[in-house]
Amino acid sequence: MKKILLPIILLTSFLLTGCLGFGGDEESTPADSVNLENQPSKVAYETDAFLIIIDKDWESIEPDSFTSNIPQETIVGFRNNLKNQIFTANLNIGRFVVEEGTSSLDVAKRTISKAKQRLNNFKQTQSENYTLENGENDIETVIYDFEGKKTASEEIVHFRQLYVVNNTDAFTITAAYLPSEEESVVNLLDEMLKSFRLR
16 A cells, blocks of 8 residues: 655654745735635635635735745645744645545544654544535545644644545644643634635
């Protein structure tokens, strides 16, 4: 069986660098398919494959602004506009190819297993069964919460990760923040993560 490419390891090192090392401030494309009239603080970011609702004040970081240590699978990052000297809360989306017949749950299990091997002080804190609305073909998946750090001397970072497979396209939507992050930012990250939709 062909091994699937799991970006969590690369994404983890990407997320644990603190402020992500990106530059640029691309703006999101408004989405005709989403009504944001009652949410003036939100904007839709969309591509040919997905749509996600983000805070309008957060930075959208596109591949042309990535530094060389950002994995190829990462297609976009969003970073809190309120920077933290230790670690700035962020969300990123990775996209990669899997073998036909691979489920979102398969990707979730494999990804969390790799994270457990690679992160220091790994601890899975929660899992949530999740149904991603997708027209007539809703996708049964899971959201895993876990913590860890790249090296023993670094701060522990909390991760909340959603896994979505559509045919042979797989997506990981990863929110990362310090355990001491303000509740409003944690709630915003959760809203952003759960706003992810396939197109």
